Amino acid sequence: MGKTGSLILSADPRDLAREGKRYAQFLGRFTRVGARIRGAEEGASAVEFAIIAPVFILLIFGIIIYGTVLASYIAVQQLAAEAARASVGGLSATERTTLAQNYVSQNLAGYPLINPKYLSIATNPQANTFGVTVTYNMAKNPIFRMAGGIPLPATTIHGNAVVQNGGY
Numbered sequence: 001m002g003k004t005g006s007l008i009l010s011a012d013p014r015d016l017a018r019e020g021k022r023y024a025q026f027l028g029r030f031t032r033v034g035a036r037i038r039g040a041e042e043g044a045s046a047v048e049f050a051i052i053a054p055v056f057i058l059l060i061f062g063i064i065i066y067g068t069v070l071a072s073y074i075a076v077q078q079l080a081a082e083a084a085r086a087s088v089g090g091l092s093a094t095e096r097t098t099l100a101q102n103y104v105s106q107n108l109a110g111y112p113l114i115n116p117k118y119l120s121i122a123t124n125p126q127a128n129t130f131g132v133t134v135t136y137n138m139a140k141n142p143i144f145r146m147a148g149g150i151p152l153p154a155t156t157i158h159g160n161a162v163v164q165n166g167g168y
Contacts, residue, residue, distance in 0.1 A: 062150050068113060068143045072136065073157055075111040076119075079104055080134040080159030083121065087132065088163055093125035100132050115140070124162075134159040 086103035090096030101121050108116050118140060124131035138144060139155040 058150075061146070061148075065143050065147050065150055065152070068141075069138070069153060072113045072138060072141070073159075075114050076134050076136045076157045076159035077161075078159070079107070079111065079114070080132050081161040082107065083134065084130065084132040084161035084163045087123075087130055088166055090130075093123075093130070096125065096130050097123040104134065113141075128165055129162050130165055131160065131162040 083100040083103045087096035087100040090099045100123055104119070104121050105116075108114060108119070114136060118137040120135045122133045122135070124133065136157045136159075137155060138157060141155075144152060144155065
């Protein structure tokens with residue numbers, strides 16, 4: 001029986017054994033090459049880490065910075081709303097202004113992200129309403145200095161709240 005290429009046309013066990021040995025040698029060479037390639041993967045983790053780490057660190061810093069900025073926005077708005085609510089008890093515009101300013105100065109310690117030096121309070125008494133505006137300048141906040149190349153929102157935050165004057 002003859003052979004065509006590597007196709008075995010013989011049922012002779014010796015031919016089958018020879019073909020099996022050649023196939024085993026081929027597989028042996030292939031697995032040795034595979035082992036060498038697998039051994040070259042040892043430094044791949046370090047390269048992947050070097051590529052991913054700066055992006056990951058920038059993402060973490062962005063989360064921290066924007067978290068601080070958003071917490072400051074919420075704190076300023078909360079101060080304005082609470083100061084407006086505290087002013088409801090006043091009988092005149094002057095008394096309401098004093099109540100709002102006293103509330104902010106007494107409760108500012110509960111807002112650790114707000115520096116009192118850069119906070120201002122303005123009131124807007126109208127005929128039937130009383131408005132409180134709290135303005136905070138975050139330009140001196142250390143988080144803005146840490147930001148580096150991260151785009152940030154405006155440094156001035158305005159919190160506004162309006163309440164109705166008491167009475168019928």
